[in-house]
Amino acid sequence: MATTAEEQAKLVETSKRLAAYQAVKDYLLPEYTRVGIGSGSTVVYVVDAIAALGPEVTSKMVFYPTGSQSEELIEAAGLNLQYISKLPAGQQLDVAFDGADEVDDDLNLIKGGGACLWQEKIVATSAKRFICVADFRKLSPRLGTAWKKGIPIEVLPMAAPRVLDELRRMGSQNPRIRPGLPGKAGATVTDNGMWIIDAPFAPLLLPKDTESGGQAGDGSNGLWAVDVLADALIKIPGVAEIGLFYGKNGLQVASGAQKPVAAYFGMADGTVEVRSPPS
Numbered sequence: 001m002a003t004t005a006e007e008q009a010k011l012v013e014t015s016k017r018l019a020a021y022q023a024v025k026d027y028l029l030p031e032y033t034r035v036g037i038g039s040g041s042t043v044v045y046v047v048d049a050i051a052a053l054g055p056e057v058t059s060k061m062v063f064y065p066t067g068s069q070s071e072e073l074i075e076a077a078g079l080n081l082q083y084i085s086k087l088p089a090g091q092q093l094d095v096a097f098d099g100a101d102e103v104d105d106d107l108n109l110i111k112g113g114g115a116c117l118w119q120e121k122i123v124a125t126s127a128k129r130f131i132c133v134a135d136f137r138k139l140s141p142r143l144g145t146a147w148k149k150g151i152p153i154e155v156l157p158m159a160a161p162r163v164l165d166e167l168r169r170m171g172s173q174n175p176r177i178r179p180g181l182p183g184k185a186g187a188t189v190t191d192n193g194m195w196i197i198d199a200p201f202a203p204l205l206l207p208k209d210t211e212s213g214g215q216a217g218d219g220s221n222g223l224w225a226v227d228v229l230a231d232a233l234i235k236i237p238g239v240a241e242i243g244l245f246y247g248k249n250g251l252q253v254a255s256g257a258q259k260p261v262a263a264y265f266g267m268a269d270g271t272v273e274v275r276s277p278p279s
């Protein structure tokens with residue numbers, strides 16, 4: 001068991017790597033030609049795993065980034081880069097891999113801890129199969145349990161004060177514009193020229209909490225169901241996109257699905273746990 005901070009950090013990196021290599025082994029089939037590459041520190045290992053397959057496999061593939069970081073990763077690995085704007089209408093990516101900040105029991109996700117959520121959602125929903133790759137810290141029964149910083153929300157800068165007002169009205173505890181420090185004074189600016197607001201809410205309810213006379217989930221008692229909150233957040237004027245990736249159970253290998261078909265977790269004991277959403 002890891003005891004020092006250094007050992008814990010090493011364990012986390014090993015876990016990310018294990019999950020990434022397993023996910024690529026299971027879901028990057030040699031016949032695939034279009035692959036989405038997400039953002040964050042875990043995706044670095046996904047790209048490593050893909051590059052390790054060698055040009056005989058990867059040269060026939062084209063890789064679609066979710067922002068400037070993954071664009072650089074793709075290029076640095078010598079993989080073929082293409083932009084999602086060039087994906088012809090009516091066509092899909094074969095698969096997309098991405099990380100997450102938190103994953104609940106139903107495989108709803110919080111994303112955007114690295115300010116990349118908007119392009120990530122476009123790429124994920126353009127894929128026939130969206131695969132989430134994470135370490136054991138991300139696994140939690142309800143969103144907002146382990147990830148306390150809040151739901152990342154990408155907003156038009158001029159609308160930020162109004163969005164903050166509305167989030168407070170909805171019961172978010174201390175929503176804040178994400179600072180750019182230490183690298184940049186002022187707000188964090190996304191790849192799309194937007195700002196990020198982090199909006200903490202009490203842990204989000206799942207259908208198993210709200211069905212059969214359970215909690216309302218409409219925010220009236222301070223508790224929101226994932227889908228109800230997501231639908232309300234996206235309607236706030238000035239919100240460009242939200243870092244909740246959610247959807248109905250059973251909506252899987254389908255165009256437009258935000259939830260992954262599988263989530264790979266590198267566990268602290270050196271195993272990889274694979275989860276699929278309940279059907």
Ligand SMILES: O=C[C@H](O)[C@H](O)[C@H](O)COP(=O)(O)O
Nearest residue numbers: 040041042099112114115116
């Ligand atoms: O904005 C960043 C993305 O949503 C990342 O995929 C997410 O923050 C997870 O990142 P990491 O793999 O570094 O934990």
